[in-house]
Amino acid sequence: MQKPSNARGTRDFGPKEMAKRTYVFNVIKNHFEQFGFQAIETPAIENLSTLTGKYGDEGDQLLFKILNSGDYLSKLNEQDFKEGSKKFTYKVSEKGLRYDLTVPFARFVSMNRNDLAFPFRRFQMQPVWRADRPQKGRYREFYQCDADIVGSNSLLNEAELITLFQSVFNSLRLKAHLVINSRKVLAGVVDVLGMSDLFVDFAVAIDKLDKIGWDAVSNELVERGFSKDHCVILADLIVFEGNNLAKIDKLRQFFNGNEQGEAGLREIEQVLDFISKNGYDNSNIIFDYRLARGLSYYTGLIFEGKAKDIPFGSIAGGGRYDNLTSDFGLPNMSGVGLSFGIERIIDVMEALSLFPDIPVSGSKVLFAYFDQEGQIQAFQYVNELRRLGIASEIYPEIAKIKKPFEFADKKKIPFVAVLGEQELAENKINLKNMRSGEQKLLTLNELIQSL
Amino acid sequence: MQKPSNARGTRDFGPKEMAKRTYVFNVIKNHFEQFGFQAIETPAIENLSTLTGKYGDEGDQLLFKILNSGDYLSKLNEQDFKEGSKKFTYKVSEKGLRYDLTVPFARFVSMNRNDLAFPFRRFQMQPVWRADRPQKGRYREFYQCDADIVGSNSLLNEAELITLFQSVFNSLRLKAHLVINSRKVLAGVVDVLGMSDLFVDFAVAIDKLDKIGWDAVSNELVERGFSKDHCVILADLIVFEGNNLAKIDKLRQFFNGNEQGEAGLREIEQVLDFISKNGYDNSNIIFDYRLARGLSYYTGLIFEGKAKDIPFGSIAGGGRYDNLTSDFGLPNMSGVGLSFGIERIIDVMEALSLFPDIPVSGSKVLFAYFDQEGQIQAFQYVNELRRLGIASEIYPEIAKIKKPFEFADKKKIPFVAVLGEQELAENKINLKNMRSGEQKLLTLNELIQSL
Numbered sequence: 001m002q003k004p005s006n007a008r009g010t011r012d013f014g015p016k017e018m019a020k021r022t023y024v025f026n027v028i029k030n031h032f033e034q035f036g037f038q039a040i041e042t043p044a045i046e047n048l049s050t051l052t053g054k055y056g057d058e059g060d061q062l063l064f065k066i067l068n069s070g071d072y073l074s075k076l077n078e079q080d081f082k083e084g085s086k087k088f089t090y091k092v093s094e095k096g097l098r099y100d101l102t103v104p105f106a107r108f109v110s111m112n113r114n115d116l117a118f119p120f121r122r123f124q125m126q127p128v129w130r131a132d133r134p135q136k137g138r139y140r141e142f143y144q145c146d147a148d149i150v151g152s153n154s155l156l157n158e159a160e161l162i163t164l165f166q167s168v169f170n171s172l173r174l175k176a177h178l179v180i181n182s183r184k185v186l187a188g189v190v191d192v193l194g195m196s197d198l199f200v201d202f203a204v205a206i207d208k209l210d211k212i213g214w215d216a217v218s219n220e221l222v223e224r225g226f227s228k229d230h231c232v233i234l235a236d237l238i239v240f241e242g243n244n245l246a247k248i249d250k251l252r253q254f255f256n257g258n259e260q261g262e263a264g265l266r267e268i269e270q271v272l273d274f275i276s277k278n279g280y281d282n283s284n285i286i287f288d289y290r291l292a293r294g295l296s297y298y299t300g301l302i303f304e305g306k307a308k309d310i311p312f313g314s315i316a317g318g319g320r321y322d323n324l325t326s327d328f329g330l331p332n333m334s335g336v337g338l339s340f341g342i343e344r345i346i347d348v349m350e351a352l353s354l355f356p357d358i359p360v361s362g363s364k365v366l367f368a369y370f371d372q373e374g375q376i377q378a379f380q381y382v383n384e385l386r387r388l389g390i391a392s393e394i395y396p397e398i399a400k401i402k403k404p405f406e407f408a409d410k411k412k413i414p415f416v417a418v419l420g421e422q423e424l425a426e427n428k429i430n431l432k433n434m435r436s437g438e439q440k441l442l443t444l445n446e447l448i449q450s451l
Numbered sequence: 452m453q454k455p456s457n458a459r460g461t462r463d464f465g466p467k468e469m470a471k472r473t474y475v476f477n478v479i480k481n482h483f484e485q486f487g488f489q490a491i492e493t494p495a496i497e498n499l500s501t502l503t504g505k506y507g508d509e510g511d512q513l514l515f516k517i518l519n520s521g522d523y524l525s526k527l528n529e530q531d532f533k534e535g536s537k538k539f540t541y542k543v544s545e546k547g548l549r550y551d552l553t554v555p556f557a558r559f560v561s562m563n564r565n566d567l568a569f570p571f572r573r574f575q576m577q578p579v580w581r582a583d584r585p586q587k588g589r590y591r592e593f594y595q596c597d598a599d600i601v602g603s604n605s606l607l608n609e610a611e612l613i614t615l616f617q618s619v620f621n622s623l624r625l626k627a628h629l630v631i632n633s634r635k636v637l638a639g640v641v642d643v644l645g646m647s648d649l650f651v652d653f654a655v656a657i658d659k660l661d662k663i664g665w666d667a668v669s670n671e672l673v674e675r676g677f678s679k680d681h682c683v684i685l686a687d688l689i690v691f692e693g694n695n696l697a698k699i700d701k702l703r704q705f706f707n708g709n710e711q712g713e714a715g716l717r718e719i720e721q722v723l724d725f726i727s728k729n730g731y732d733n734s735n736i737i738f739d740y741r742l743a744r745g746l747s748y749y750t751g752l753i754f755e756g757k758a759k760d761i762p763f764g765s766i767a768g769g770g771r772y773d774n775l776t777s778d779f780g781l782p783n784m785s786g787v788g789l790s791f792g793i794e795r796i797i798d799v800m801e802a803l804s805l806f807p808d809i810p811v812s813g814s815k816v817l818f819a820y821f822d823q824e825g826q827i828q829a830f831q832y833v834n835e836l837r838r839l840g841i842a843s844e845i846y847p848e849i850a851k852i853k854k855p856f857e858f859a860d861k862k863k864i865p866f867v868a869v870l871g872e873q874e875l876a877e878n879k880i881n882l883k884n885m886r887s888g889e890q891k892l893l894t895l896n897e898l899i900q901s902l
Binding site (some may be wrong): 003004011018043092107129153383393396 | 470487540611826841847849
């Protein structure tokens, strides 16, 4: 006999949590479908050759690897053992667990290129696994919810994903803003400084602005090879505040005709122009040229969504990538994606009490009785209700009447239908409203009407 | 650049497969909810201490094991390496992938015993993983769909699960029958023969009756220690055909007062009595005392469902267990469960062409246009439709008009809304029905009405 526990960093979801999670998943899923995205699912288990090298060295470390089956040591010798865990791993493991939904999607698109209707809009809502150190709000198993449009360069797709963002959070009644930028704007900035070679260093450092502030970032930029003069010039951009148009103007002056930077600004303008027609309040869409986002595969517009009323980090993110499928033999397949951080969205909604009153049990009524005759009659009734689409239950045992009432109370079933001696004799049902305490003597048809 | 592939025994599900799968999942899920079952989810990753020893030696072999993270070899020496794969595995792996939904459920119930409303009805629809040799219809990653009621001995629960079975397959329009038996009936048979010590041998052998026939089974029984006389006596039971009542009579004579056997028959009678009131055609519920079912944890009634019109093996199965949670420190928690073999159900429905005409794309209409003006107007319209709950799409690029039409055709979107120069001038939309070819010039409101 053992004391049972969950594996570290993993969670069970009981009925109460599932009711809330299902609510959020359904809202997002319905919006995906409303916008013409189609569901796909990929397996949890992927060949390590598909996964490794796609997430950087740290990502390779954080992949959960599956031990080969059978007598996997028989082909190895002591020398393999002595070479250490890192090399050994790839000799005893050929498969790993899905680390995100993007790389499996790229593999899927490449493998199914001849069957898909391009531009292909897919959504995917599945768990991913990361061997991270668990901490508050960070799990080793968590869901991702991604929408991507691949096979089209049109910036209308960016506008579509921004509209999707607005539409989802409107429905969830979660006040959120979306910060947008273009990688080309960032590239333009370093180009003007004559530092294009240090673009990645620049993006990595600037990405920390929110967390560590400008002073620390400028120190880091100097460490990475920028001059103090560069930092003075950048500071002028960094501290500038204004609306989207003012920021575009500010940068346009700064770029002074720089081709990359100009191209980035035109992208931003075009997308803002599109969304001005989408019918949503667009004051929540904020151009911010300080947004960098870590992932190196973005090539164009980038997005990051945050909750307004609580400092909870990013609740959505994404961007345009041009080369995602080329690792899998399919070049020139541009795409743009938006990922909803569903676990964090659920945490934010919990913290802000945004969940509506979701019934944990779908059952409308619980049948209770005193004896065998009542039991069989109740079984007949409960199945008649179910066939009419009314979710209902029968307490399974002949027990003291307080037992089914306690059960209904605990499970929050709104009505209890009692079949006592008198009710059975009269072909009636005593229906008790568990909230008001009100009781009514009804025929089955009257009960059906009243539910 | 690599040639991408799925890990062996795993599958991708594209939009077409997902549409069918989602249909079946939703039907089953709706029925679970109609019957008062509540959703839970458990993590894919479990501690190996939770999983091992629960599925027999073969099961332990077939568990997918996850390699520990970090420098896992540092604590080992060459001696560990020399001891071979089997022992080595448990030194480099502490976690494994979910093998079924029942053991994690038992762990969950034990851990949450103070919060749950008993009798607890839960459903769970999640993938499981088995390192089996892949073959036609057998995968290494597949979904299970389980409903269980724990914390009640009442046979009404068995009747509830049988009704659930009937109700689900009625909705799917898949003709199925459910064979039922009781472990106590089987125990009574060996008891009458004076061979109670060989109960497990008897169950294992008789379980193969469908596959290898009575001659082979009787040979196996002799090998396992039964006499030829026993087989002659058993043959009389095995060949007997008749309806449920006739079979109960036949066995009652055979048992001649044997306590276990009699108890099993009374269970069968009581359950048949209950379901006679559930409003379904019960000619598909067949008592068959030759049903044994492999899993050793069953203690009472056992079920097995099969499709009628095609020999596809079991599409559902389950039974009563008395000791499932005792491994996790919670004794005396009787339960009964039914598992829908969803992957095989999907295969059967495919083979029998039982899927209704399910739209692969939810979109009702695709907007197409010729120029920028049309594009921005289409973007405005498409978002108005979505806000009204009409799933719709916009072709993202200014392209030759045949492109969006080919796209709509491939994605089976029923209508294409064209915004040409004239339509834009008149504030109208040219709506083409993709099936009939019919075209209509409509205002946006007229279009909304017509969809």
